[in-house]
Amino acid sequence: MQLERLYDEHADALFGFLLNLTRSEADTRDALQELFRRLALRPTLLAGVCDERGFLLRMAHNQAIDAIRRRAARDRKHEFQALETGGLFALAPDPDTQTFRAALEAALAELPADQRAVVHLKLWEGLTFERIADALAIPLNTAASRYRYGLDKMRERLRPLYAEIQP
Amino acid sequence: MNSEFEKKLTEQPVRAVPAAWRAEILREARTAAAQQRLETPAATGWRSWFWPAPRAWAALAACWVVLLAVQLFVGAPAATAAAPVDAPRLALALEAKRRALLDLEVAVVAQQARPAAPRLPRGASGWLREEKGVLPC
Numbered sequence: 001m002q003l004e005r006l007y008d009e010h011a012d013a014l015f016g017f018l019l020n021l022t023r024s025e026a027d028t029r030d031a032l033q034e035l036f037r038r039l040a041l042r043p044t045l046l047a048g049v050c051d052e053r054g055f056l057l058r059m060a061h062n063q064a065i066d067a068i069r070r071r072a073a074r075d076r077k078h079e080f081q082a083l084e085t086g087g088l089f090a091l092a093p094d095p096d097t098q099t100f101r102a103a104l105e106a107a108l109a110e111l112p113a114d115q116r117a118v119v120h121l122k123l124w125e126g127l128t129f130e131r132i133a134d135a136l137a138i139p140l141n142t143a144a145s146r147y148r149y150g151l152d153k154m155r156e157r158l159r160p161l162y163a164e165i166q167p
Numbered sequence: 168m169n170s171e172f173e174k175k176l177t178e179q180p181v182r183a184v185p186a187a188w189r190a191e192i193l194r195e196a197r198t199a200a201a202q203q204r205l206e207t208p209a210a211t212g213w214r215s216w217f218w219p220a221p222r223a224w225a226a227l228a229a230c231w232v233v234l235l236a237v238q239l240f241v242g243a244p245a246a247t248a249a250a251p252v253d254a255p256r257l258a259l260a261l262e263a264k265r266r267a268l269l270d271l272e273v274a275v276v277a278q279q280a281r282p283a284a285p286r287l288p289r290g291a292s293g294w295l296r297e298e299k300g301v302l303p304c
Contacts (some may be wrong), residue, residue, distance in 0.1 A: 140258035
């Protein structure tokens with residue numbers, strides 16, 4: 001079925017993106033549920049869509065923005081919170097890499113959500129700035145500048161650790 | 168990727184979606200869709216009727232809009248030209264003309280029925296008689 005195929009092909013990417021944006025596994029679960037509920041209610045939603053992943057990432061982004069706003073009303077500090085449960089990255093076999101991943105999560109958490117979204121799509125989805133701009137409904141130059149600012153902040157934040165683990 | 172740093176970040180794998188979510192999310196999505204179908208059968212029917220050719224319906228609607236616009240712009244001056252005339256005033260004017268024509272006809276007939284007057288001699292006395300209304304026998 002179409003819904004199963006969509007889930008199997010895109011759920012991992014949508015999960016990572018939503019988790020990085022919302023910083024909450026519960027919100028990610030709700031957003032992912034809502035996204036697939038909408039797809040089930042409107043089976044023709046993806047008819048004629050060339051870039052399925054881009055379209056679904058845009059839907060996920062809208063869901064994440066809604067979730068962030070809802071949470072902002074409850075807790076103003078959620079932007080800088082660590083992940084509520086689990087982690088964004090898979091567990092690493094060696095302690096050094098695990099330390100780096102934990103620091104990377106903390107660095108990501110310090111980025112504003114709009115920069116974090118672009119950084120995530122660029123680094124872990126491998127999208128071009130053009131596709132990122134489409135997915136987030138922002139101009140191309142904005143996508144590029146958000147990425148540059150976000151990456152600079154993360155480089156600055158991770159510099160000591162990164163230099164240490166460099167071979 | 169244009170730097171070692173970006174490459175290093177890209178190498179960190181993002182965690183996969185928990186396996187238990189799949190069945191729950193898909194089941195809830197299907198339940199919602201089934202519930203919607205039960206609640207709004209009419210809307211679904213209309214949608215299924217319209218949906219096979221949405222572009223054709225859109226084109227038809229666009230044609231109607233164009234026709235209405237043309238009718239609006241072209242029809243406006245014609246309507247002004249064909250503005251209703253004040254009927255009572257027109258009737259009065261026609262009646263007055265008809266009477267004037269009738270008077271003229273009566274005058275012409277009367278003139279033709281009157282015998283021709285003899286030519287008066289010109290001169291001071293002739294003018295005098297004419298002025299007094301005395302015609303010579």
